[in-house]
Amino acid sequence: MENLTFGGIELGTELPKFVRQVDQRSINGNAVALLDYNPIHINPAWAREVNLLGQGTTIAHGMTTFSYMTSALTQWCYPSGGFITRLESKFVQPVRPGDTITCGGVVSELHPRQKGQGFVVVELSAENQRGETVGVCKAHVRLPE
Amino acid sequence: MADEVAVQEFLTTDKQKAFDYDFFKMAPAYVDWDTVDYEKVHEGERVYEVEAEDLVDYAQSMQDDLPLFSDPEAAEQGPFGGLIAHPIFLTPIGFWITGEKGPLSWVRTPGAINPGQVIEYYEPIRPGDTIRARTRFHDKWIKRGKRYLTFNTEYFNQNETLVAKWWITLILPRSKGQQAHQF
Numbered sequence: 001m002e003n004l005t006f007g008g009i010e011l012g013t014e015l016p017k018f019v020r021q022v023d024q025r026s027i028n029g030n031a032v033a034l035l036d037y038n039p040i041h042i043n044p045a046w047a048r049e050v051n052l053l054g055q056g057t058t059i060a061h062g063m064t065t066f067s068y069m070t071s072a073l074t075q076w077c078y079p080s081g082g083f084i085t086r087l088e089s090k091f092v093q094p095v096r097p098g099d100t101i102t103c104g105g106v107v108s109e110l111h112p113r114q115k116g117q118g119f120v121v122v123e124l125s126a127e128n129q130r131g132e133t134v135g136v137c138k139a140h141v142r143l144p145e
Numbered sequence: 146m147a148d149e150v151a152v153q154e155f156l157t158t159d160k161q162k163a164f165d166y167d168f169f170k171m172a173p174a175y176v177d178w179d180t181v182d183y184e185k186v187h188e189g190e191r192v193y194e195v196e197a198e199d200l201v202d203y204a205q206s207m208q209d210d211l212p213l214f215s216d217p218e219a220a221e222q223g224p225f226g227g228l229i230a231h232p233i234f235l236t237p238i239g240f241w242i243t244g245e246k247g248p249l250s251w252v253r254t255p256g257a258i259n260p261g262q263v264i265e266y267y268e269p270i271r272p273g274d275t276i277r278a279r280t281r282f283h284d285k286w287i288k289r290g291k292r293y294l295t296f297n298t299e300y301f302n303q304n305e306t307l308v309a310k311w312w313i314t315l316i317l318p319r320s321k322g323q324q325a326h327q328f
Contacts, residue, residue, distance in 0.1 A: 020208050025151075032155040033206030035240035037166040039255050045148040052256055062259030064207065067233040071209045074231065078213055081224030083266070084232050090261035144224075 004080040006110075006118035006143040015105040015122065018072035022060050024097045030064045053094045060095035065135040069124040072103040073139055085119060086140035093134040100129040105139070115145055157202050160193075160241060168253045174246035175254055178292045178317045181282055182248070189278040190244030193237075195230065197272040203234045217272075230270035235309055238270075239298065242278045249280055249296060249313070256318045260293065263312040268302065275303040283312055291316045 020026075024044070031042050039046040041061055048056040066089050073084060095101060109121035119142045126135040156162050165171075176182075197217060204214035212219035213229055220228040243249040251257070270276065283295040295314040302308050 026208075028152050029155045029206045031166070032152050032157070032161050033203050033237065035161070035164055035237040037152065037168050038253070038257060039150075039168060040258075042152055043148075043150050046255075050256060052258070062261075063233055063236045066262065067207045067209070067231065070232050071207065071211070074209070074213075075211055078211060078225075079223065083269070085267075086263075086265045087232065088261070088263045091259055 004077050004082060004143055006112070006120070006145055009107055009110065009120055009143065011107055011110060013107040015072050015076045015124075018068055018075060018103040020068055020101055022064070022095055022097060022099045022101060024058065027058060027060050027064070027097065030061055034061055034063050036061055036063065055096065057096045060097075060099070062089075062091040062135070065089075065091055065095055065101065065126050066137065068101055069103045069105075069126050069135060069137045070139075072105055072124060073122060073141065076105075077141055077143065081144045083142045084139055085142050087137055088139075089135060089137040091135045093128070093132055095128065095134050099134075101134065102127050111140075116142075118143060118145070155206070158196070158198050160199060160237075161202075164241065165245060168255055171245045171250070171253070172255060175250040176248055177251060177254075178285060178294050178319075181251075181285060181294065183282045185248070185281070187248035187280045189242035189249075189280070190247040191242060193241045193276040195238075195270060195272055195274040195276060197228055199237070200228055200230050200234060200272060203237065204231055207231065207233070225269055225271075228272055232264070232266060234270065235264060235300065235311060238276055238300065239278070239311065239313070242276070249298070251294060251317060252313065252315060254315070254317055258316040260314060260316055262314060265310045266308070267310075268306055268308040270302070270308055274308075276300050276308065292319065293317075 047058040105122045105124035124137040280298040283297040300309045
């Protein structure tokens with residue numbers, strides 16, 4: 001794997017894609033992992049009755065979309081000793097059972113600092129199989145010299 | 146059955162088995178948008194003692210195969226010198242510390258929607274850490290008829306080192322339970 005350094009990163013660098021499929025089974029497993037048992041995620045009958053965001057389905061956790069976007073980042077830079085210092089996410093469309101989520105990112109800013117403190121800004125996004133953006137995230141990542 | 150709430154088969158770790166996954170049960174005790182306390186600083190109801198199985202299970206459930214998060218032996222050879230938590234592992238820490246009726250119990254509100262989150266990280270979280278949290282009100286507002294609530298939570302490890310800070314935001318229903326989001 002490539003050894004990333006702050007000095008070796010260029011604006012516009014693209015991260016490898018992180019692609020995962022979502023179904024009710026994965027949502028149930030994610031609920032356990034997150035300890036987030038909101039019925040809108042795990043209770044199909046309740047979700048149908050409440051019909052919170054249209055279509056009457058459960059929706060995946062926003063934190064799962066967040067986790068996927070973050071994984072695109074950690075898979076890229078953590079093996080080199082990179083460290084995320086800030087994440088700012090927005091979830092703009094619900095993710096539903098049956099969706100395939102593709103996460104990617106691009107380096108949009110370089111912030112030189114004293115040794116070992118330089119960081120980059122990465123603009124991340126998550127799209128479903130229809131090409132609709134379901135989540136975005138702006139991340140600060142400290143990289144080794 | 147398609148309508149079945151089927152989480153039991155995924156319960157793996159001791160904390161998962163001990164956690165009450167019925168978010169309706171204590172709903173009347175949850176803090177709500179109208180009555181939130183603006184001033185008080187709240188300590189978490191309990192601490193989170195981080196075990197390797199917690200980190201490994203999280204990574205596997207979230208389909209992240211990076212050895213740093215799930216393979217203790219491989220992680221020892223990596224840049225962090227051992228296993229560390231995936232950044233979003235802060236979520237189960239948060240739910241665990243909140244408990245069932247504490248000041249952050251509104252995060253359990255049935256029908257609450259996640260519009261986006263802001264988190265800052267200062268130190269990696271590792272097995273053996275004991276994490277506690279301190280929470281205070283940050284903001285609440287109405288936008289396009291929806292009620293947003295943000296609390297700020299600081300997470301400290303056993304050395305009193307600040308490891309993360311999270312501005313937790315949710316859109317809360319006007320009323321609880323079955324009447325969720327009847328704006």
